[in-house]
Amino acid sequence: MSHKTLDTLVMMANQIARNMMIQGEERALPQISEHIRLYWDPRMRKAIDAHLDAGGEGLDDLARRALTALRDERAAS
Template sequence: MSGSTIETLRRMADQIARNFEVMGHTDAVEATADHINMFWDPRMKQQIFADDRDALSPIARAAIDELAEGVEPAHQTRATVFNSAHEAGHSDAG
């Protein structure tokens, strides 16, 4: 694994975590884990699981730890449910 690849994965995980940190630590960990689980290629996950997680932010580290242990995070995105249940055809994007 190249140094630049793992550095990119670390940066991506930390950016995802930073976007969710306003939710509070526990919810941010779950949202970060869900995002990584849903959108990262298995090879990306394998590389970050094998990496030294001390290089990650606390939220990203906890999310990666959960995923590496086999935890299946609950889906955090509710936009589809909102649209199908309440206002079909409308966006919750603002």
């Protein structure tokens, strides 16, 4: 995974979070997770999970929490 691709994924996740944020956290969090689940290819999700495990540098708070929830949900299933 190149540095550049990871930057793109972080930027994408943050963008989604920033656009969903206005709905309020309670509604935004599941919507961010759902958006990424619906539109990201598995290798992108795997890469962002790995990045999350490594500290998730650059991720906004809301994006980070949504991605964590998504990762945990998958780990549980």
